Amino acid sequence: MRRTVPPLGYGLAGLYVALSFSACSGSQSSLNPAGEQASRISGLWWFYLAVLVGVFTVVIAAMLTAVAIHWRRQEAFSPEMLPEPLNATREQQLTKVVVASVAATVVILFVLLFADFFTGRAVSSPAPKDAITINITGHQWWWSITYEDPVPSKTVSTANELHIPVGRPIMFKLHSTDVIHSFWIPNLHGKKDLIPGHPTSTWFTANQAGTYHGQCAEFCGHQHAHMGLTITAEAPEKFAAWLEGQRQSAPNPATEQQRRGQQVFLGGTCVMCHRIQGTPAMATVGPDLTHFASRHRIAAGTLPNARGWLAGWILDPQAHKPGARMPQHTFAPEELNALLDYLETLK
Ligand code: CUA
Numbered sequence: 001m002r003r004t005v006p007p008l009g010y011g012l013a014g015l016y017v018a019l020s021f022s023a024c025s026g027s028q029s030s031l032n033p034a035g036e037q038a039s040r041i042s043g044l045w046w047f048y049l050a051v052l053v054g055v056f057t058v059v060i061a062a063m064l065t066a067v068a069i070h071w072r073r074q075e076a077f078s079p080e081m082l083p084e085p086l087n088a089t090r091e092q093q094l095t096k097v098v099v100a101s102v103a104a105t106v107v108i109l110f111v112l113l114f115a116d117f118f119t120g121r122a123v124s125s126p127a128p129k130d131a132i133t134i135n136i137t138g139h140q141w142w143w144s145i146t147y148e149d150p151v152p153s154k155t156v157s158t159a160n161e162l163h164i165p166v167g168r169p170i171m172f173k174l175h176s177t178d179v180i181h182s183f184w185i186p187n188l189h190g191k192k193d194l195i196p197g198h199p200t201s202t203w204f205t206a207n208q209a210g211t212y213h214g215q216c217a218e219f220c221g222h223q224h225a226h227m228g229l230t231i232t233a234e235a236p237e238k239f240a241a242w243l244e245g246q247r248q249s250a251p252n253p254a255t256e257q258q259r260r261g262q263q264v265f266l267g268g269t270c271v272m273c274h275r276i277q278g279t280p281a282m283a284t285v286g287p288d289l290t291h292f293a294s295r296h297r298i299a300a301g302t303l304p305n306a307r308g309w310l311a312g313w314i315l316d317p318q319a320h321k322p323g324a325r326m327p328q329h330t331f332a333p334e335e336l337n338a339l340l341d342y343l344e345t346l347k
Pocket of ligand 1: 182221227
């Protein structure tokens with residue numbers, strides 16, 4: 001039996017997609033540039049669009065003219081008419097038109113090639129000396145983020161949600177632990193691959209404050225589509241305050257319930273993958289959870305960071321992100337509640 005989707009179904013699906021995009025505020029578009037590099041790339045895009053729309057219009061106009069001429073001739077056709085004799089002047093005219101069209105095509109292709117070349121050169125200049133260095137490591141399927149500092153104790157580790165200051169160049173050192181991923185924040189720059197065993201780098205400056213969404217842009221396995229990251233570009237003072245906050249160890253649990261939650265965390269399997277600075281949890285297999293509660297989403301942008309979603313995620317990650325490396329867990333309701341209470345203190 002053939003199943004059909006009623007138009008209403010498509011409408012609702014469209015509405016759902018639109019709402020889920022607007023629900024996570026922030027922009028994810030190369031055509032809404034918030035930095036110098038992205039402006040160059042979107043400029044190139046608009047230039048290509050203008051040239052190609054021009055070419056398309058000319059080609060369609062020529063085709064419609066040919067069709068119109070043909071129609072008119074057919075209307076005037078009578079069986080006793082002979083085919084048009086070969087006319088030397090007409091032949092010469094046609095040759096000129098063909099030669100001019102080929103020449104114009106070659107010139108246009110070279111113009112596009114040079115525009116692309118100069119844009120590529122402009123966006124891949126070396127990073128300025130005063131750039132802030134951030135290490136990004138791609139994992140199946142999340143991002144670990146480390147802010148370098150000459151003083152090792154001031155190094156900051158986090159996951160999936162970046163903060164950067166507006167107006168300051170940021171140099172990204174890109175690594176991968178498993179397969180090839182691609183770092184892409186369309187509002188700020190083009191894509192750059194993260195290749196296992198071969199560190200790469202890229203840099204950009206955000207000129208406008210805002211929240212921008214990025215996405216892994218290289219197919220990297222089952223949950224490639226759920227490998228999102230968020231970048232918040234903010235005033236330098238706000239960024240400095242955020243970074244200072246991230247340097248602090250996690251607060252000690254304040255209530256009996258939170259202490260119980262910490263015991264659940266440290267006594268269970270959580271500790272085998274995650275790190276919480278200031279506790280014995282030091283593993284780096286999964287995301288750093290020191291300031292987990294300050295992040296907006298969990299599972300690399302897949303779910304909102306809210307108690308219900310978090311509980312569902314902890315108990316059965318595979319239901320939300322099949323193939324994710326996090327295993328399923330069984331907790332008694334009382335243990336789970338305590339664990340959630342504890343995790344919510346990790347601001
Ligand atoms: Cu990582 Cu696609």
